[in-house]
Amino acid sequence: MLLPQTDLLLLRVKDRRKSRSIFSRTMKKPYRQSAKPRAARSRARGRADRKLCLIRIPGLPEIRKGEDLAKSIVAAARKAGLRFEAGDVLVVAQKIVSKAEGLVVSLGKVIPSAKAQALAAQLKKDPRAIELVLRESRRILRSDRVLITETHHGFVCANAGVDHSNVPGDDLVTLLPRDPDGSAEKLAARLCKITGKRIAVIITDTFGRPWRLGLTNVAIGASGLPVLLDLRGTRDRDGKPLTATVLAVADELGAAAGLLMGKAEGTPAVLIRGYRFKPASEKAARIVRPASEDLFR
Numbered sequence: 001m002l003l004p005q006t007d008l009l010l011l012r013v014k015d016r017r018k019s020r021s022i023f024s025r026t027m028k029k030p031y032r033q034s035a036k037p038r039a040a041r042s043r044a045r046g047r048a049d050r051k052l053c054l055i056r057i058p059g060l061p062e063i064r065k066g067e068d069l070a071k072s073i074v075a076a077a078r079k080a081g082l083r084f085e086a087g088d089v090l091v092v093a094q095k096i097v098s099k100a101e102g103l104v105v106s107l108g109k110v111i112p113s114a115k116a117q118a119l120a121a122q123l124k125k126d127p128r129a130i131e132l133v134l135r136e137s138r139r140i141l142r143s144d145r146v147l148i149t150e151t152h153h154g155f156v157c158a159n160a161g162v163d164h165s166n167v168p169g170d171d172l173v174t175l176l177p178r179d180p181d182g183s184a185e186k187l188a189a190r191l192c193k194i195t196g197k198r199i200a201v202i203i204t205d206t207f208g209r210p211w212r213l214g215l216t217n218v219a220i221g222a223s224g225l226p227v228l229l230d231l232r233g234t235r236d237r238d239g240k241p242l243t244a245t246v247l248a249v250a251d252e253l254g255a256a257a258g259l260l261m262g263k264a265e266g267t268p269a270v271l272i273r274g275y276r277f278k279p280a281s282e283k284a285a286r287i288v289r290p291a292s293e294d295l296f297r
Contacts, residue, residue, distance in 0.1 A: 050274065055082060056260045057269040062168065065102035070190035073269050082271065084195045089275055090187075091257035093268035094205040094220060095166050097183050098174040105132060107171040119143060129162060129173060136160035136175055151176065154288045155220065157207050165263065176205065180221025181283040188223040198279065200224030204254035217258030219250035222284040225277045226250075248287055249277075 059076040063069065073092070077084065084090075098104065112120065112127035116134055120127035122143070130147070134140075137149035137160045149160045153176065161176035177183045180203050188201040203221030208214075219227060227250035231242045257270035 050276075052256075052272070052274040054256060054260055055271040055273065056267050057082065057271055058267060060096070060266070060269060063096045063099040065100065065104070067100050068190070069096060069100045070187055070194055074191065074194050076269070077271070084191070084197045084199055084271070085273065086197045086199075087273075087276075088197070089200045089202060089225060089253060089272040089277075090191065091202045091204055091217075091254055091270045091272060092187070093261055094161075094176060094180070094203055095163070095174055096268045097177050097180070097187075097203055097221075099167075101177055101183065103175040103177065104167065105173055105175060106169075107132075107173065119147070123147065129159075129164075132162045132173065132175070133160045136162060153180065153220070154285065155207075156294075157205075161205060166266075177203070177221065181223065181285055182221075184221035184223040184284070198224065200277070200279070202250055202254050202257075203284070204258065206258070217251075217254040217261070219248075219254045219284040219287065222250050222282065224279055225282070226280045227282045227284050227286055250284055251287065 057073060057077050058080055060072060063072065069092075073090070074084070107126065107128040110128040110131050112131040113134070116131035117127045119125075119134075120130045123130070123146070133147050133149060136151055138152050138154075140147060140149050141156065142148035147159050148156065149158075150156050151160045155161065155176070162173050164173045167174055184201040184203050187203075188199060191197070191199045191201070201221075201223045202219045202225075204217040205220050206215040207218045209216065227248070229247040229249045231245040231247065234242050236242060253272055253275065257272060260270045261267050
């Protein structure tokens with residue numbers, strides 16, 4: 001169909017007050033139905049049909065030290081009618097990994113140092129918890145309102161990841177996994193053995209951000225997928241070269257999964273399906289900004 005050059009597109013829009021007309025700009029060139037080849041139209045439809053699905057895995061029991069985490073997750077998924085597929089991404093909260101690895105500490109067994117007692121008095125915190133933070137830290141970066149530390153992994157976060165939420169009992173806290181990337185790799189290998197499918201794994205924790213309010217899930221461990229998507233050297237849709245764009249895709253996937261995890265829902269595992277990636281052996285440690293490029297260290 002050919003429209004004259006002077007024709008306008010007329011849209012009728014309703015708002016709370018009245019119906020009004022919005023006119024687009026005059027078309028400078030005649031509009032013709034796209035004459036794309038069939039293959040090109042098929043590829044366009046394929047792109048339009050892409051879906052990214054996030055599926056909560058319910059019913060996981062309280063995880064204990066030494067538990068086969070992969071077996072528990074697969075059992076919970078099957079009970080919920082879920083089957084793993086090749087190319088799936090499993091996002092798990094750090095808390096259940098730490099529990100399975102026995103990284104749960106009773107504060108009653110911690111003897112605080114003089115430094116921990118001084119910081120605890122300043123921050124009005126439990127000196128035993130502060131002692132654990134000091135043990136888990138490479139160094140303290142801020143201590144005025146909250147302890148911001150650099151962990152032995154290189155993470156910069158509050159309280160070195162020492163956390164008492166979602167842990168039974170009043171005096172128990174969890175520590176971060178000693179080697180989150182290694183934990184993710186072992187979990188992925190075990191999942192592959194049980195299901196026969198190649199599944200990528202991301203281990204997340206909630207971190208604050210220096211320039212924005214609120215917490216968000218970030219990847220502290222990963223296996224089986226690229227953690228960064230480097231677009232430098234490519235061009236945007238207008239043909240402009242990209243010179244600084246590196247996407248933290250593992251963090252983005254982890255943050256998306258965090259929407260289904262919640263803090264009080266008891267859902268520490270989320271399945272992501274439909275995310276397209278090339279299998280890779282990258283580690284989440286790659287995402288940590290080097291100290292030489294960090295404005296805070």
